[in-house]
Amino acid sequence: MNITSDAAVEAYPGWGVYGPSKAALDHLSAILGEEHPQLRVYAFDPGDMRTDMHQAAFPDEDISDRPTPEEAVPALWHLVSSSPASGRYRGTEPLAATGGLL
Secondary structure (H helix, E strand, O other): OEEOOHHHOOOOOOOOOHHHHHHHHHHHHHHHHHHOOOOOOEEEEOOOOOOHHHHHHOOOOOOOOOOOHHHHHHHHHHHHHHOOOOEEEEOOOEEOOOOEEO
16 A cells, blocks of 8 residues: 555646655556556555645645545545555545445
C-alpha cells in the first residue's frame, strides 16, 4: 500500500519535489503489481484533505470542508479488505470490484 496524491498526475506550482516523487511512487506501484501478480499492490489517493501541508499550499483558501486524514481510513480499509486487482485507487471513486465506494 502506497499513499499517493493527485499531485502525481497534476502539476501544481511550488510542489516541485512532491509531485514527481508521487508520480514515481505510482509508477513503482504499477510495476510491482505487474511483476508480482500474486500480490496486491495499491497506490491509494485519499483526495484533498484538511492537513497543514494542504493549507500551506493554498494559504488563502478555506479548507475546513475537506476531510481529515482520519476520515480517509474507512476508504483505505475498504480497499484493503475488498482486495481488488493491483492499481491506483482514489478514496472518492467507486470500487468496481465490489460495486461500492471506497
